[in-house]
Amino acid sequence: MENKKSENKTFPLPEKKKSKPSIKKWIKLVWIGFFAVVLGISALFFAVSQGFVGDMPDVKELENPDIYVASEIYSSDNVLLGKFEKEKTKPVTYKQLPPFLVYALQAKEDERFKEHSGIDLKSILRAIRFGGERGGGSTITQQLAKLLFTGNASQNKIERAFQKLKEWCVAVSLEKRYTKEEIVALYFNKMDFLFNAKGIEMASRVYFNKSTSQLTLPEAATFVAMLEAPRRNNPYRNPERAKTRRDVVLKQMLDTGYIDNATYEKAVATPVVVDFHEIKTVEEGYSAYYKFYLRKEIQQYLDSYEKETGKQLNLYKNGLKIYVTLDSRMQRYAEDAIKEHLTVLQKNFDGEMRRNPNRPYYNLSKSQINGLMMSAVKRTGRYKQLKAEGMPEDSIMMEFHQPTKMTRFTWQGEEEVEMSPWDSIRYHKQIAQAGLMSMEPATGDIKAWVGGINWQHFQYDHVKQGKRQVGSTFKPFVYATAIMHLGMTPCSTVSNAPYAKGSWYVKGGGGSVTIKEGIAKSLNPVAIRLAEMAGTENVIQLARDLGVTDPIDKSLPMALGTSDITIYEMLGAYSTFANFGNYTKPEMIWRIEDANGRVIKEVKPVVKEVMNEMYAYTMIDLMKGVAEFGTASGELRRRGIAANVEIAGKTGTTQKNSDGWFMGIVPKLATGVWVGWEDRATHFWSTGEGQGAKMGLPIWAIYMKKVFADKALNISMEDKFIKPANWTGSCSDLNNLRNGYGDDGGLQTIDELKNPVKEVPDKPVKKEDHSNEAINSSDDIDFNK
Template sequence: MENKKNSKKVTTPRKNKTLFRSVITLLWLGFFAVILGITGTFWAASNGWLGEIPNVRDLENPDIYVSSEIISSDGVLLDRFETERRTPVDYKDLPPHLVDALLAKEDIRFFEHAGVDAKAAMRAVTSAGEAGGGSTITQQLAKQLYTKDPSSNVMMRGFQKIKEWVTSVQLEKLYTKEEIIAMYFNKFDFIYGAKGIESAAKVYFNKTTKDLDVLESATLVSMFQNPVAFNPLKYPEVSKQKRNLVIDQMVKYNKISKGEADQLKNMPLVTDRQYISQQDETYSAYFKTALRKEIETWLVDYEKETGKTYNLDKDGLKIYVTLDSRMQLLAEEAVKKHLKGTQEKFFAEQRGRSLAPFYNVTAQKRQSIFEQSMRRTDLYKKMKEEGKSDEVIRDEFNKPRDSVKFFTWEGIKYMKNQSLMDSIEYHKHILQAGLMSMDPKDGTIKAWVGGINWDYFKFDHVKQARRQVGSTFKPFVYATAINQLGLTPCHTISNDRIPGKWSPRNANGRYGGSQSLRTALAQSTNVVAARLIMQTGEDAVIQMCRDLGVESPITKDPTIALGSADLTVYEMVGALSAFANGGIYIKPQLILRIEDKQGKVIRDYTPTTREVVNEYVAYTMIDLMKGVSDGGTGSWIRTKYGITSEVAGKTGTTNENSDGWYMGLTPNLVTGVWVGAEDRFAHFGGTAMGQGAATALPIWAYYMQSVYAKGNTFGVLASDKFEKPSDIDSRWDCSSLMGFHQYNQTHNNDIIEGTGESINQDAPDNSQEEIIEQ
């Protein structure tokens, strides 16, 4: 019995020893399995086996959308190209207490770890997150940049977390600690359109980042945990509590003293709400439309040449443009000053007319115009997509509403019991305008007014809209004749009616005798312009336009001499500027240079130039057009508006007074103005109010008065003189020809005096409707 007991006692230690060894072995195997599993998981994540992971190029170009800025020639931020409003700040612009608040709340060991901090994760678990976040700042940045949709599935979210760890380590290798902090602040969405810390400072406190105080910094940092739940505007009490927790953390890590913290925590939460819109209330919105098209066209070519791509809305380009914000404002004010009163006259003229605001249309045509506008609206397109019939949509547009928005020069007006069709009819009465002002010496555009209000009328009347130009086209005919035939201002042309199928009339109804070129252009005599184009031929005139930068279609027809072509304000200003620049055409220039977000110049613009006519032809045209201002159809700039400077001008009015134009050339500034309604059928009933001298010229005059009043601010002075070739008088040799402004009553044949060449030809059968010029 005893032997059996002794035998049992001897074998027990051996079994325990074997068991112990087995457990140790299993533990070691488990440990190595965990290590191997972790290593394998990270290896798999690094190689994309757990899903897509950012590559080096992605990491070097993080997805932080930064708007591109449009900066005027005088250094003013005019507008932005953007998908979201974000203004990045550098680390040096972050106040120290803002960085301290972030580190204390989110990652106090940030400057010690390499992207992942196990100790911080454990601390977060034990303190329920109040002693700092479990993820490092770098991990949170990785999540913001590359985890677009955090998964609700535990396993999938675990894989995402591992990928974020891997990404954070890679970020630490590519960027300095300071750069990571700046990126984190710039990327975070603080809601209310506040993308990044700079926008947040503006939205919540109406400050810039560098001006944030300790309390404001702590408030914004507290939002990193949950910007919606801890929103200081909607939940101020909760936000104050979270702010104070951040301050406690700052005390804990010796960022501020306890005494200072106690004072800060007792202070109220003070905000100053500001609103950020995606579209500024900017006076350059029409210019921006043309600018976007030009830049995006260039970016396509740039990518083909260099392989580099830029996104205009996201890559933070700085676009330095030629526009002068001060001159732009003066131009806008000139348009408003004149059109406000002119609009009132137009409403008064149309009041009570059954077909208003149109002339020479049937009731059916009038309704058709309104319905065409209806079909262009977003509401119509949406209802069509929903399968609604035109009848149902028409009923919707004719249904009276509680409130409908109308444009007025005094501001937005909301009307009750009006329909959307009433709104369309009302806005068809509104007169539009286009103005472009350019330095003829270098082609830089100084002002661009594409319309009267971008919110209501999103169509640019400088470069998009083509309208008949009326007699502002005549300088091209005269320039062609002078260049081709060697004419001077003294040469005289018959003013007799032209026999044949096309016999244009003069606006003043006067015929007979002859007129010098200077008098004919000053009085905008249609017969003389017609005789000139008959002599030069339409092809030569069209080619002159092409050489002067006009790209719009021009029909080969003699009526173009009277302005039947549809051109843009942009083309007219660019073309006529060549005469003020000694015959050298310079393509109108919108941009000075483009820089990337690091400040590197990626394009430096140089103007496109070419000589079209020599300096003698150019100055002859200036001399002829000065006659328009000095006693001609543009003489109101002297008699009514008191402008005494040298001005070479030309008025233009089209059929039925649908379009009014004025082109004004001074030695250092060329400005063109167009005025008319959206539809050509809408216009003044008479020439007195509808002519270019009444609709467009006053805008030019108001603008130039303001420019001259600024003295030498813009380098445009009333004392400026056109550069006159020294031997121009001897070249003209007017002593042997008829003097200016004289009619030769004995000269009734069809010969250009001084050349002996006949210009009497029949017009072609396909002549267009005659343009009547005033």
């Protein structure tokens, strides 16, 4: 038995050795990986080409540029104000290009242009291997594709990578659609050579005063050198550098066999001689400011039209007719008024600045000034262009401190100078800026829009784009809230004594004054007490109801205008008082038609009732005091506007005289004016010169005198505000409204209101910490005293 058992005993089998993957398996994995990469790349290119990872430009835009029909802008008095048109250019054909211009382009940018199909792998590998030191990897076709994208390339590496993929896709598409000769012609026609020289033909006229076909070899090489850096290699701005880079192009033409040695020697010995003739465009002056806003508004309507109908309309090619509410005469009067006053104001400011070692700044350290300057530098097109070209920061700053030829703004006309871009920025920061908007309160029609003083030098709109501290022009919102929620009348009295809360202090003159005197003389303690009694939340809500969407300071100093608000929103709010308490959204567009006269959009007024007409007229009555005996009266009389002209207005001056405002309403027209400088640290030292009555009001007065004088406008000095039917002029009128409007219940009596620190029942005042703040008692706000 034992032997049998031993015979049946099992032993563990030896472990099998793990076999190595066979060669066939490795081959299979390689093929799978290969196809995965190919499919992945194909999917990526397909996604890019279809716009799944971002919008792609339409290469069809390059075709038939001459068939584009500009859209026209017509004023309310049927005057052609301007057009929306493509940049002025004169396309040339390939046959009109001198052969050496084409040779120079190929030698400098793309030696194998005739051989590839849009993408040159050899150039790409070379650029990767040598980090771009021996030339980039972009072909001429890729560069044309890049020109179809708007704006500079992103500094983000991932976004730049996708941008490059997009360029490759567009380049391949271009190669399929066009011949090599057509691509070269399109490239030269699309290139921007600065100074409004769009395309090679315009560039030839601007820089050398001749047509493209007449260019010499050195001139052609100069333009090709500009392709890599239009600003740095500009023959007008930097002739020495332009010649150096031009000679590099000529050397490449020699090395590639396009020219012989004798031709090369003769060309490099030729100096760069510019016969400069700059082209002025319709985008200069004042018109570009309202067109900047108008273009955005129109595009919104066109986008909505496309969603509704499926039809796409292009503002620059479909010949639309845009009828706007602007009046060409009033627009001209507004522009003239700004120029007339700012010419004098600038002269006075320059006189004061001669004594300022930190011109044009007050109370700033060198590091603060440098910070403002660097912020301005980085906003310039020059900086963005150099950054996009990959220039190091220190080299860019050297470029900005290098003197060059340029034009600078003066009120006597543009001035040709040689100065560094850095000094040019500092110079233009000294130029006073202004914004003006004028509208009909009853309709909301905007009649004049001046967003700045010169678009070419100051491309920033001060009507709707720019937000500035509004100062005492905010006070009417406080007074209106007090009238609506506290039942006050023009005869209600409030203490003008100094106001103190903790360590926060507002200087005052003492005694009690009527609220009409308080607003007329812009007394800060009165406004502060009214805001505290009525509740800052209620003041803010009223401002919102009046169309103010900009952020508003929630602390008590908001009563004195610490918030930044646009002229557009301020004027819309003020117009409500003249429109019987109905807010009407300011509008510039009346109607848009297509080329065949079919209406695309007809804009209807947007109206909202905000307050009873009695409240609204009370505000008009209060603000009439500003013009009759208050902060605006003296300057109005000096400007020849009589005391019997009915004007409801408000002056505003902000901290350190940085902003000067005047909001003025006559029965049929409301107008808002702001004057200041780009930086708030630039201002007049004295409030005597820097207050709103001296900076903003004169523009309003000059403008209105011109409007009054034009009888065709039907706006007269004899016009009177329409009083409500039950208005008698007595202080009891508003008290009678209490029985009819339930939302004003629980109000205090006038005697109770004489206590400036007592809160309104059910309207608690929000406690704020103002321990580090103080407010001056004048129209000027200063939180540092």
